Amino acid sequence: MQRLGCGAAALLRRSQGDGAAAALVPQLVRSYATTQMTIRDALNSAMDEEMARDETVFIMGEEVAEYQGAYKITRGLLQKYGPKRVKDTPITEAGFTGIGVGAAFQGLRPIVEFMTFNFSMQAIDQIVNSAAKHHYMSSGAVTCPIVFRGANGAAAGVAAQHSQCFAAWYSSVPGLKVLAPYDSEDARGLLKAAIRDPDPVVFLENEILYGEPFPVDEAVLDKDFVVPIGKAKIMRSGSDITLVGFGKMVGYNLKAAELLEQEGISAEVLNLRSLKPIDRDAIAASVRKTHRVLSVEEGWPQSGVGSEIISIAIEECFDDLDAPPERVTGAEVPMPYAQNLEAAALPTVEHVVAAVKRMMGK
Template identity: 60%
Template sequence: MASLRCFLRSGKNAVSAVLRREFHRTPAAAVQVTVRDALNQAMDEELERDERVFLLGEEVAQYDGAYKVSRGLWKKYGDKRIIDTPITEMGFAGIAVGAAMAGLRPICEFMTFNFSMQAIDQVINSAAKTYYMSAGLQPVPIVFRGPNGASAGVAAQHSQCFAAWYGHCPGLKVVSPWSAEDAKGLLKAAIRDDNPVVVLENELMYGVPFELSDEAQSKDFVIPIGKAKIERQGKHITLVSHSRMVGLCLDAAAVLAKEGIECEVINMRTIRPLDTEAIETSVMKTNHLVTVEGGWPQFGVGAEILARIMEGPAFNFLDAPAVRVTGVDIPMPYAKILEDNSIPQIKDIIFSVKKTLNV
C-alpha cells in the first residue's frame, strides 16, 4: 500500500502540462489560478476566518500534501491546525468526526477517495446519520475532501468515481468541482456548512489553470451547494456532467458547433442535492439529453438524472430517448490504451450526441 501511495504522488508535472492544453485556454493577460491553488486559497481563507477549522490527513503538514494542495499551510498555522496523521483512514476520519461533534470544523483529507473505503463507516454511519438520529441536536460540520475518479496509469484500486456512492446516502452533501472557481467556491461553502460535506476533487485537474474573476478572488466568495451552472448555452441538445468530464463536454460542444449542432453544457457542481430544476429547464428548451460521467454505468449519476427526467415534467419534452455516456463496466485496466477506452473520450460524446439527434 505504501508503494502504491508513493506512485500516486509521482509524475504529475507531465500530466498537468498536457491537461493545460487540453482543457482550458485563456488569454495570456488573464488572471489564472490552478485548481490546486484555488483549493489552497479556500482552506487558507477559512482557516484564517474561523479558528475552529483545522486540516488533518496523510502528509498534509510538513510535506505540504501529496498533491501540494495544502502547500504552506503548516508553516502558517502550525501543528495544532494542520495535522499529519498515520496511514489509517478509519482512525483519522473517526478523530475528525469526533472533533466535529465536539464543536470544531475539521477538513479531513483522503489522499484519494479510493482509500475512503477504509473509513466509510465513519463517513456514513457516524457523520451522515448523527444529525437525524439525534433529532437535530448534534450537528456534524465536517468536510471530507481529496482526489476522486480515475487518474493516469494507477489501475483498478485507485480509479473509482465515488460520486454515485456518496450521492446515494442521505445526511451527506456531495460536491464535485471542475474549474478553479468551482473548487474555491464549493470548498469554502462546504467548510462553512453545518452538515457533513464530501468534496470530490480530481487529480488530473489539480494543475490545470482557469481564469478567476475578481468576485471569485474575494474572501467572501462562496458557491451555493445544490446549484448547477450552465457553462455553454445551446439549443439542440443538453449535456450534463461534473468534474473533469465538463471539460470534455465543452471540447465536444466546440467540435459539434462547427457542424451546426449547438450543445448546452451544464456543470452539475453538486451531486447531492441535485439541481434537477436546472436540468429540466434545459431539456425543455433543447428536447434532448446526454449525461456524461467517468464512473460506472450501473446505479450511476447519469442513471439518477435520467430517472428524474423520466419521472418529471421534462419527459414530455424529449424528442428522443435520453442517453448516458459513462465509464466501461469493468475494473480499470492498467495499460494506457485500455484505460483510454475505459473512460469517456470526446469522440464518445460526439457519437452519442449525433445518435440522439439522428444526424
C-alpha cells in the same frame, strides 16, 4: 507496504509532471491577484482563508503537513497555522476519520483529506454511519460540520484500486452533501461553502485537473465568495441538446459542444457542481429548452449519477423529450493498468460527439 510503495512512486511521477522543483519545495500561501488560477491554488487559497476566518477549522490527513500535501494542495498551511491545525496522520483512514467526526461533534470544523477517495473505503463506516446519520439520530441536537476531500475518479496509470469514481456511492446517502468542482471558480467557491456548512460534505476533486489553470474574475478572489450548494451552472447555452456532467467531464462536454457546433448542432452544457442536493430545476429547465439530454460521467453505468439525471428528465420532462435520454460512462470493468486499456475504459470527447449525433439522427 505494497500500497505505500506503489502510491509513493505514482505521487512522485505526478508531482514531477507538474514541475518537480516547484511542487516539492514548501511554499508560503500567496495572495492571488491574477485572472488565471489553477485548481490547486483555488483549493489552497480557499482553505487558507477559511482557516484565517474561523479558528475552529483545521486540516488532517496523510502527508498534509510536513510534506505539504501529496498533491501540494495544503502547501504553506503548516508554516502559517502550525501543527495543531495542520495535522499529519498515520496511514489509518478509519482512525483519523473517526477522530475528525468526533471533533466535528464537539464544535470544530475538520477538513479530512484522503490521498485518494479509494482509501475512504477504509473509513466508510465513519462517513456513512456516524457523520451522515448523527444529526438525524440525535433529533437535531448534534451537528457534524466536516469536509471529506481528496482526489476522486480516474488518474493516470494507477490501476483499479486507485481509479474509481465514488460520486454515485456517496450521493445516495441521506445526510451527506456531495460536491464535484470542475474549474477554479467551482473549486474555490464550493470548498468555502463546504467548510462553512453545518452538515458533512464529501468534496470530490480530480487529480488530473489540479495543475490546470482557469480564468477567474475579481469576484471569485473575494474572501467571502462562495458558490451556493445545490445549484448547477450553465457553462454554454444551446438549443438542440443538453450535455450534463460534473468534474472533469464538464471540460469534455465543452469540447464536444465546440465540435458539434461545426456540424450545425447547438449543445447546452450544464455543470452540476452539486450532486447532493442535485439541481433538479436546472436539469428540467434545460431539457425543456433543448428536448434532448445526454449525461456524461467517468463512473460505471449501473446505478450511476447518469441514472439519476435520466430519471429526473423523464419524471419532470417526459412530454418535452424528442429522443430517449442517453448516457456516456466508463466501461463496466475495474480500471486496467495498461495505458491502452485504461484509455479504452474511459469516456472521450469523441464518445460524446458520436452519442449526440446518434440522438440527433445524424
